Amino acid sequence: MTDKSANYDSENWDIRIAAHRSVVDFNFKELWRYRDLLMMFVKKDIITVYKQTILGPIWFIIQPVLTSFMFFFIFNSIAKISTGTVPSVLFYLIGTTLWSYFSDTLNITSKTFTDNASVFGKVYFPRLILPFSKVVSGLVKFLIQFSLFLAVWLYYVFIEHAVTPNWYILLTPLWLFIIVLLSLAFGIIITSLTTKYRDLIFLIGFGVQLAMYLTPVIIPLDQVSGSKKIFFQINPLTSLFEAFKYGFFGQGSFEPFWLMYSAGFTLVLLIFGIIIFNKVEKRFIDTV
Amino acid sequence: MSNEVVIKAENVSKLYRLGQVGTGTLSHDLKRWWATARGKEDPYLKVGVENDRTKKSNSDYAWALQDINFNVERGDTLGIIGKNGAGKSTLLKILSRVTTPTKGEIKVRGRIASLLEVGTGFHPELTGKENIYMNGAILGMTKREISSKFDEIVDFAGVELYINTPVKRYSSGMYVRLAFAVAAHLEPEILIVDEVLAVGDAEFQKKCLGKMGDVASHGRTIIFVSHNMQAVQSLCKTALYLKAGRVADVGRTDMVINNYLSREIKNCMERDWNGDNEAPGNEYIKMVAARAIPHVANPNDPITVGTPITMQFEFISYLDKVPIELSLLLFTFAGVCIFNLGAGPLTLEKGKKYKSELQIPGNLLNDDIYTINLLFVKDSSTKIFTIEDLLTFEVVDEAREGSWFGKWPGAIRPILPFTLTQ
Numbered sequence: 251m252t253d254k255s256a257n258y259d260s261e262n263w264d265i266r267i268a269a270h271r272s273v274v275d276f277n278f279k280e281l282w283r284y285r286d287l288l289m290m291f292v293k294k295d296i297i298t299v300y301k302q303t304i305l306g307p308i309w310f311i312i313q314p315v316l317t318s319f320m321f322f323f324i325f326n327s328i329a330k331i332s333t334g335t336v337p338s339v340l341f342y343l344i345g346t347t348l349w350s351y352f353s354d355t356l357n358i359t360s361k362t363f364t365d366n367a368s369v370f371g372k373v374y375f376p377r378l379i380l381p382f383s384k385v386v387s388g389l390v391k392f393l394i395q396f397s398l399f400l401a402v403w404l405y406y407v408f409i410e411h412a413v414t415p416n417w418y419i420l421l422t423p424l425w426l427f428i429i430v431l432l433s434l435a436f437g438i439i440i441t442s443l444t445t446k447y448r449d450l451i452f453l454i455g456f457g458v459q460l461a462m463y464l465t466p467v468i469i470p471l472d473q474v475s476g477s478k479k480i481f482f483q484i485n486p487l488t489s490l491f492e493a494f495k496y497g498f499f500g501q502g503s504f505e506p507f508w509l510m511y512s513a514g515f516t517l518v519l520l521i522f523g524i525i526i527f528n529k530v531e532k533r534f535i536d537t538v
Numbered sequence: 539m540s541n542e543v544v545i546k547a548e549n550v551s552k553l554y555r556l557g558q559v560g561t562g563t564l565s566h567d568l569k570r571w572w573a574t575a576r577g578k579e580d581p582y583l584k585v586g587v588e589n590d591r592t593k594k595s596n597s598d599y600a601w602a603l604q605d606i607n608f609n610v611e612r613g614d615t616l617g618i619i620g621k622n623g624a625g626k627s628t629l630l631k632i633l634s635r636v637t638t639p640t641k642g643e644i645k646v647r648g649r650i651a652s653l654l655e656v657g658t659g660f661h662p663e664l665t666g667k668e669n670i671y672m673n674g675a676i677l678g679m680t681k682r683e684i685s686s687k688f689d690e691i692v693d694f695a696g697v698e699l700y701i702n703t704p705v706k707r708y709s710s711g712m713y714v715r716l717a718f719a720v721a722a723h724l725e726p727e728i729l730i731v732d733e734v735l736a737v738g739d740a741e742f743q744k745k746c747l748g749k750m751g752d753v754a755s756h757g758r759t760i761i762f763v764s765h766n767m768q769a770v771q772s773l774c775k776t777a778l779y780l781k782a783g784r785v786a787d788v789g790r791t792d793m794v795i796n797n798y799l800s801r802e803i804k805n806c807m808e809r810d811w812n813g814d815n816e817a818p819g820n821e822y823i824k825m826v827a828a829r830a831i832p833h834v835a836n837p838n839d840p841i842t843v844g845t846p847i848t849m850q851f852e853f854i855s856y857l858d859k860v861p862i863e864l865s866l867l868l869f870t871f872a873g874v875c876i877f878n879l880g881a882g883p884l885t886l887e888k889g890k891k892y893k894s895e896l897q898i899p900g901n902l903l904n905d906d907i908y909t910i911n912l913l914f915v916k917d918s919s920t921k922i923f924t925i926e927d928l929l930t931f932e933v934v935d936e937a938r939e940g941s942w943f944g945k946w947p948g949a950i951r952p953i954l955p956f957t958l959t960q
Contacts, residue, residue, distance in 0.1 A: 268643035374635035
């Protein structure tokens with residue numbers, strides 16, 4: 251008994267607060283225990299966006315409509331960039347909907363530390379809960395915009411017969427899931443770096459804007475000529491966007507190799523992101 | 539089980555970077571990385587100086603905490619005391635896992651909840667009910683735990699009527715009561731409380747202290763940080779006294795408090811800077827001297843409750859043709875403001891020396907240790923300079939007639955016409 255209790259005394263600590271933890275010391279159990287907090291954050295985001303704004307959801311609809319119209323006007327009518335046989339409105343609509351989810355999530359999660367410094371300075375909870383909650387609350391806006399797309403899409407499928415979906419449409423939740431993880435991974439890496447080196451944030455804002463032009467939001471991948479295609483393909487979003495459209499429109503490209511590449515890229519980036527985020531979260535309050 | 543150690547701090551140290559954090563950190567990081575890559579010690583860990591705010595240092599780094607060791611047993615209530623800047627808040631932050639120590643380790647058994655602020659995560663647009671859930675979740679409660687306590691929380695806060703109203707419409711008192719109510723109903727094994735009790739009205743403070751006492755008697759462990767010696771005395775069995783980032787004393791509360799009082803409270807009745815660069819001041823004002831002169835027969839006599847005191851302040855103005863006012867606040871040791879007096883306005887001219895004088899009559903102050911804060915106010919509203927703890931002096935009891943020698947109660951001790959007749 252004495253041996254046992256001595257052992258208990260020296261080993262059985264629930265929490266160790268120290269300067270260095272190993273990089274793999276990541277407490278999933280704790281994260282799970284705080285799942286209610288995640289739901290509270292999501293609820294808060296939704297309530298604060300919709301309370302006192304009757305037009306709240308309407309703005310979400312107007313945004314992709316106007317953007318699609320702008321794209322149509324500039325890239326289709328003026329620059330004459332074809333969207334293949336897919337009606338350009340439909341093409342732009344799904345492009346902007348997916349892209350705005352990706353960039354919104356990236357933008358909001360990349361400010362996790364700076365935006366929440368006051369809360370983080372006062373109370374402990376697994377910091378990853380916050381970017382996770384932003385990913386989930388962002389999905390609400392995405393679903394509203396996606397419903398708009400679906401309505402237009404149904405019109406083109408059943409009335410105009412302009413596009414024919416195929417069975418790959420069933421895989422779209424998977425592509426969406428990878429896009430979600432990718433934006434989260436980028437976001438938490440950026441927020442980890444920018445707590446200390448603030449000027450990076452300008453670079454990032456600029457970078458995200460440019461990245462849109464290397465993603466098939468406006469130009470379908472098969473419209474890009476040979477040697478330049480690789481610049482699109484190394485962008486992990488490209489194959490995901492293409493596969494998304496492939497299911498809905500029955501055209502575009504579906505390339506297992508590049509999809510595997512995107513999934514692998516996302517996984518590696520996410521693990522790296524969680525490690526660096528975990529490292530920064532312990533100290534950032536001293537540097538912010 | 540009663541002697542089980544639930545918190546064990548071993549050689550906890552914390553280094554802070556002084557000055558403008560955020561400039562040149564990339565180069566520091568690279569140097570640090572280069573040193574550790576070659577297997578050498580972090581070069582910045584050596585240069586730290588002891589945490590003493592009154593001295594200027596050439597180092598960019600300072601130790602906020604150094605080699606802190608202590609144990610807390612289950613069911614214990616530990617009070618952490620110390621002057622401003624002694625490292626209390628840093629220790630709390632480490633215990634609350636808001637930041638990590640630079641060296642050393644704290645090991646904890648059980649769930650910790652910390653209250654460094656009331657109402658963390660409160661959102662003005664959310665209703666009282668939503669905020670209870672939000673705040674509870676942030677403090678580590680699950681939805682189910684909060685639901686089971688919900689009625690008790692609402693009742694404790696006394697906000698039943700407004701529970702579905704957004705908290706932005708609450709009065710500040712209601713807001714604080716609701717926030718504290720959530721915190722008070724946490725049931726962690728270890729509760730860490732900063733001076734959140736400094737909020738709310740006296741009645742509510744009493745209620746909070748009572749609630750915390752209840753928590754402690756149920757075998758949970760409390761760590762409590764406060765300037766309020768009375769609160770520490772009544773709530774805590776043991777106390778930890780921090781001085782300049784080190785543990786100066788730890789043990790039974792009354793003994794630690796006595797030690798603290800005798801070591802920290804030095805009478806500081808005369809300060810003369812004489813144009814020294816170190817003199818308190820800024821681009822508007824620079825202090826020259828501050829004095830508290832007791833009217834005593836012999837310079838070594840103590841100040842008693844009957845001693846009149848003259849206060850003098852001298853300063854140089856760098857402002858030109860600007861009207862300023864002086865504000866003097868007198869605090870008891872426990873931090874209670876006894877009075878706030880104003881002088882002026884007076885229009886200052888650049889480069890001239892000004893004097894201010896205050897007479898405190900005898901038979902006004904009770905026996906206590908008093909400190910003085912001086913505020914310079916421009917245009918009767920803008921604070922331009924504040925000096926805290928400018929002077930400190932102790933007023934002692936005088937030989938009393940009659941047979942009762944206990945501590946004389948009261949914040950002040952005036953002699954007023956008060957008669958008893960038939």
